Amino acid sequence: MSAARRARLALAILLTCLGCAVGVGACSSGTSGDDGAGPITFAAIADFTNGHQIGKAVDRWNAAHPDQHVRYIELSESADEQRSQLVATAQGSGECYDVNSLDVVWTAEFARGHLVVPLDERESHRYGINKDLFVSASWESGRYRNQQWAVPFLANVPLLFYRRDLLGPATKPPASLQEMISQIGSVNHRRAQAGQEPIGGFGGQFAHYEGLTVNALEIVRALGGDLAPRPNQAVSQADAVRTALGLLAAGARPGGWIPQADLAYKEQGTWEAFLHGQLLFMRNWPYAYKLLTAPTSPVADKVGIEPLPWSGVLGGHNLAVSTCSTHRATAWSFVSYLATNLDVQTTMLRDGGYPPVLQAGYQGRQDDFTKAILAALAHAGTRPVSPYYAAVSGTIQDAVSSVLNQARRPADAVDFLAANLPDALHGG
Structure with missing residues (x-):
């Protein structure tokens, strides 16, 4: 971890502890930055959608939240290279990626290594990330040892x-x-x-x-x-x-x-x-x-x-908030925006071919493409x-x-x- 990041995290922990001294809450290094709002960095897969719809979704967020700007970093096409880059930054090599787009198979590794923070009941209610909204298989892909560590974003099935x-x-x-x-x-x-x-x-x-x-x-x-x-x-x-x-x-x-x-x-x-x-x-x-x-x-x-x-x-990518993030309120809000916004999800299907992670994304669709996806998901x-x-x-x-x-x-x-x-x- 860089000296600058250590200093920022130490300051956040100190301020939290000072807060507990005057009755604000319990002092714990694990909660530093939980309620911080401000600019964040979003590291995600290469955008193969028609018209670069992931980037456009980020642009719409930025237009509506100028004081919580999201910088979008597009990672390599290769899943192996994506993982290496995300692990390196999460372990302190370079800047902090506040929100990571994780391949569904990386949940266990990032959770066990404490590289990301779990979605607890407080964040779930506060940011409207309710498991009942999601396709079951997608939601379960973000779980490890009975905790939710990542939120579905892009489903994928061959x-x-x-x-x-x-x-x-x-x-x-x-x-x-x-x-x-x-x-x-x-x-x-x-x-x-x-x-x-x-x-x-x-x-x-x-x-x-x-x-x-x-x-x-x-x-x-x-x-x-x-x-x-x-x-x-x-x-x-x-x-x-x-x-x-x-x-x-x-x-x-x-x-x-x-x-x-x-x-x-x-x-x-x-x-x-x-x-x-x-x-x-x-x-x-x-x-x-x-x-x-x-x-x-x-x-x-x-x-x-x-x-x-x-x-x-089953493939796909889920969204996880990094342990290093000091603007977690913005990070969770942004995760909720990408994962639970039906317009974002249906756009990803229409222009990117990514099956929606929301159950509502399949309602009223009877075309051959959607039928093939649903049949494939059922047996994945x-x-x-x-x-x-x-x-x-x-x-x-x-x-x-x-x-x-x-x-x-x-x-x-x-x-x-x-x-x-x-x-x-x-x-x-």
Whole structure:
């Protein structure tokens, strides 16, 4: 922590203690800055919404609250880089980010490390942050050990995008992973007979980063296995995990159902490949739908959308107030504004493709896009819950990446996971 920040926090604690001496309240360093109002900093994910709607929401707040200005810092596209930057600042490296946008899997880590403050009953009532307003799965993603540490902001659940024109009117979207792989083969067989080049089969996120963990979990679970389902279990149904990794290894070979280029793709690379006609199927987040169906998109009238035919992994971002914040009243007010304002939430859906975290955000909507999101949310799973999630995810990434790149056999990868995930789950 910088000397300047230590001085500010020490002064806040001193003033609180002086207040308790004259009967204002109990003296506790844990309450310093709780009621402070003033300028704050908001660190959040890269804004992929049409028209940069997160930034515009911040602008509307600033116009209405000139004495409580919010400075918006847009973080990296990479979830791993986002986490590293947020952890570094929360631990005292540089300025304080008063409000952090946390990936749903970081709740346990930030709570256990006392990097953020919990939402207690007082703040909940004072700022109108009531759990009954929210979609249950989103609200629960901000809890750790029976306390609420973060408030839902942007929900996310993966969807299956496909080329309706290439599947053909007589072919229904796949109902399973295996059926999707079969349809890829059928389409490319027809293209070969017509003298056309093959099209890439399935675009996921298979670069060596957090997206690989999510994609791997989904495919492993699609075949009946699981990774780190409980703190004391590294692998569930090892044979199914081995089969899933074997399917990935075969798919990643030249001519397989996963294009070679996809081994380096994150979300943006995948939707750009789909946009330019290089993919038949794509697994991606809902925001891609608005980009692909925009008037300037070459595939605007060719995109089909469905829930994944296997259980997707719940994503999204929640808002948490930093322990270092000395303007927590403004911070909680701003959190409430982003999370409970229906206009903000519906704008994020309309222009960003982010499913609302508010139950009211789904009322009266019957379009195919919203139906696909609701169906996907109903069957979504979660990533392993651990304060050491980064180590857990890194171990999964190492194993799966080595399989995709043909550097490790699927059976050896299962052994690697069984040997290394237990230590990762417990911070070893």
